[in-house]
Amino acid sequence: MKITRYGDPCPLCGTPLLLDVLQVRSAQYDFPTAERVTRRQCPGGCHVNQPEQWKEAIHSRYGDC
Numbered sequence: 001m002k003i004t005r006y007g008d009p010c011p012l013c014g015t016p017l018l019l020d021v022l023q024v025r026s027a028q029y030d031f032p033t034a035e036r037v038t039r040r041q042c043p044g045g046c047h048v049n050q051p052e053q054w055k056e057a058i059h060s061r062y063g064d065c
């Protein structure tokens with residue numbers, strides 16, 4: 001199941017990031033057992049306007065891009 005929610009503040013402008021989160025549900029329990037962020041976006045457009053700084057900041061904070 002995929003949801004979108006707000007995450008940490010943007011490393012570039014401080015606006016809460018929009019996260020696409022993939023939730024894995026167990027058949028036995030009615031709550032998510034694991035989740036994985038598949039995409040991070042800044043509502044202010046930092047990932048579009050400053051792609052190099054964005055990539056660097058996300059990589060150093062989360063270890064991925």
Ligand SMILES: [Zn+2]
Nearest residue numbers: 010013042046
């Ligand atoms: Zn931003």
